[in-house]
Amino acid sequence: xxxxxxxxxxxxxxxxxxxxxxxxxxxxxxxxxxxxxxxxxxxxxxxxxxxxxxxxxxxxxxxxxxxxxxxxxxxxxxxxxxxxxxxxxxxxxxxxxxxxxxxxxxxxxxxxxxxxxxxxxxxxxxxxxxxxxxxxxxxxxxxxxxxxxxxxxxxxxxxxxxxxxxxxxxxxxxxxxxxxxxxxxxxxxxxxxxxxxxxxxxxxxxxxxxxxxxxx
Amino acid sequence: xxxxxxxxxxxxxxxxxxxxxxxxxxxxxxxxxxxxxxxxxxxxxxxxxxxxxxxxxxxxxxxxxxxxxxxxxxxxxxxxxxxxxxxxxxxxxxxxxxxxxxxxxxxxxxxxxxxxxxxxxxxxxxxxxxxxxxxxxxxxxxxxxxxxxxxxxxxxxxxxxxxxxxxxxxxxxxxxxxxxxxxxxxxxxxxxxxxxxxxxxxxxxxxxxxxxxxxx
DNA sequence: AAAGCAGTACCACAAATGTGGTATTTATTA
DNA sequence: TAATAAATACCACATTTGTGGTACTGCTTT
Numbered sequence: 001x002x003x004x005x006x007x008x009x010x011x012x013x014x015x016x017x018x019x020x021x022x023x024x025x026x027x028x029x030x031x032x033x034x035x036x037x038x039x040x041x042x043x044x045x046x047x048x049x050x051x052x053x054x055x056x057x058x059x060x061x062x063x064x065x066x067x068x069x070x071x072x073x074x075x076x077x078x079x080x081x082x083x084x085x086x087x088x089x090x091x092x093x094x095x096x097x098x099x100x101x102x103x104x105x106x107x108x109x110x111x112x113x114x115x116x117x118x119x120x121x122x123x124x125x126x127x128x129x130x131x132x133x134x135x136x137x138x139x140x141x142x143x144x145x146x147x148x149x150x151x152x153x154x155x156x157x158x159x160x161x162x163x164x165x166x167x168x169x170x171x172x173x174x175x176x177x178x179x180x181x182x183x184x185x186x187x188x189x190x191x192x193x194x195x196x197x198x199x200x201x202x203x204x205x206x207x208x209x210x211x212x213x214x215x216x
Numbered sequence: 217x218x219x220x221x222x223x224x225x226x227x228x229x230x231x232x233x234x235x236x237x238x239x240x241x242x243x244x245x246x247x248x249x250x251x252x253x254x255x256x257x258x259x260x261x262x263x264x265x266x267x268x269x270x271x272x273x274x275x276x277x278x279x280x281x282x283x284x285x286x287x288x289x290x291x292x293x294x295x296x297x298x299x300x301x302x303x304x305x306x307x308x309x310x311x312x313x314x315x316x317x318x319x320x321x322x323x324x325x326x327x328x329x330x331x332x333x334x335x336x337x338x339x340x341x342x343x344x345x346x347x348x349x350x351x352x353x354x355x356x357x358x359x360x361x362x363x364x365x366x367x368x369x370x371x372x373x374x375x376x377x378x379x380x381x382x383x384x385x386x387x388x389x390x391x392x393x394x395x396x397x398x399x400x401x402x403x404x405x406x407x408x409x410x411x412x413x414x415x416x417x418x419x420x421x422x423x424x425x426x427x428x429x430x431x432x
Numbered sequence: 433a434a435a436g437c438a439g440t441a442c443c444a445c446a447a448a449t450g451t452g453g454t455a456t457t458t459a460t461t462a
Numbered sequence: 463t464a465a466t467a468a469a470t471a472c473c474a475c476a477t478t479t480g481t482g483g484t485a486c487t488g489c490t491t492t
Contacts (some may be wrong), residue, residue: 011325012233012328013228013321108227171447182470189469202418202448203384207383207426216301372438374439388478397440398442399441400440403479404439407480407482418480433492439488440488442485447479449478462463462464
């Protein structure tokens with residue numbers, strides 16, 4: 001019997017998947033949450049699942065952040081990330097943090113079912129699109145040891161804050177005023193953000209921020 | 217017996233909702249598609265539903281475009297839009313095009329069920345957040361007859377094309393080169409886009425384009 | 433035939449973003 | 463404690479974006 005917990009802020013999605021999973025005799029959905037904090041509380045009460053299905057695009061706490069927290073405290077949990085989009089930079093980072101799967105929401109239910117079974121038994125499960133990138137990443141890493149910079153270093157809290165404000169259509173000047181910072185500082189932050197995200201301009205920044213769930 | 221068709225490119229979502237709806241004796245899901253064109257083909261074959269549930273954020277054809285097409289050809293179909301986000305400009309426009317409901321995906325299944333029943337019997341169904349804006353819009357309209365400009369005039373095909381390219385991180389110069397246009401023209405387009413979308417800068421443009429499903 | 437829209441193109445100036453640096457302070461962690 | 467990361471701040475210059483206009487053409491629609 002595989003104990004499963006679901007987290008997704010799309011309530012209909014959550015209920016739909018729950019309904020589908022509940023029909024399967026091997027699975028037991030012990031929790032379904034639209035909110036990461038509630039899920040954390042549930043875990044703290046001793047309800048530890050075999051498999052945790054986490055949506056990436058959530059507010060205010062994104063799935064990635066949640067996954068990292070959960071795995072720090074309960075490394076035995078098998079985490080599968082669910083996402084609408086597919087972001088390359090992410091995969092690398094998530095792999096290191098110990099997740100067992102990354103599925104796109106365009107995936108059908110049978111695949112999700114198979115994925116849960118797989119990871120519950122120590123396996124991995126990635127959508128084909130994701131798998132491709134992982135393999136590509138591998139060969140990149142082994143062949144070219146030089147390029148070590150573009151690792152998408154984790155964004156800091158401050159940087160994420162900036163991203164949100166940029167998303168609110170504020171200019172650097174306005175952000176500086178709002179945060180009581182020098183305009184220079186704010187510009188430096190944005191520069192660093194763009195480097196970390198590997199984007200060329202504001203358009204790219206906002207687009208990626210959206211995909212990563214920093215703005216909504 | 218209410219005949220229902222679902223369209224959503226999140227396959228799991230689609231299958232989940234389908235599973236939930238199928239359990240209800242009053243509903244008959246006659247079609248579920250991840251693709252708007254397939255759905256149109258299905259309608260053309262004479263499969264006309266009472267209620268059509270349409271996701272807004274789809275590629276390459278967005279739900280809004282689909283809704284307009286469907287309603288032009290089959291005005292008797294009751295269309296409910298589903299969306300992750302909630303966009304004010306949209307609601308006004310959609311209301312005019314004849315849709316019967318607009319629900320957020322954060323809505324629970326019971327509400328969706330109720331909404332389907334309502335619209336199938338000639339009613340309307342909007343999420344509370346949406347309803348609020350509709351009412352606000354009403355009072356705005358009746359009180360201030362002056363301001364008639366900010367109606368979010370429909371974006372043209374060319375404009376949408378530009379939006380996509382801006383989303384690809386291209387500058388105006390690069391876009392001009394790619395489309396064999398003068399840089400002036402491209403700038404004019406962007407200016408018009410920003411006015412129509414009612415945004416202040418690139419950040420706002422991309423954000424709204426994302427919400428409206430123009431870029432992915 | 434006149435009006436309106438979509439697409440094209442131009443101008444000039446103001447404001448903001450983007451590039452490529454350096455540097456200090458304060459925590460945190462190896 | 464030495465090294466690192468995060469947050470702060472500065473400079474100069476190049477490029478792009480944003481504002482506020484005008485105007486011509488071709489195609490629909492009234």
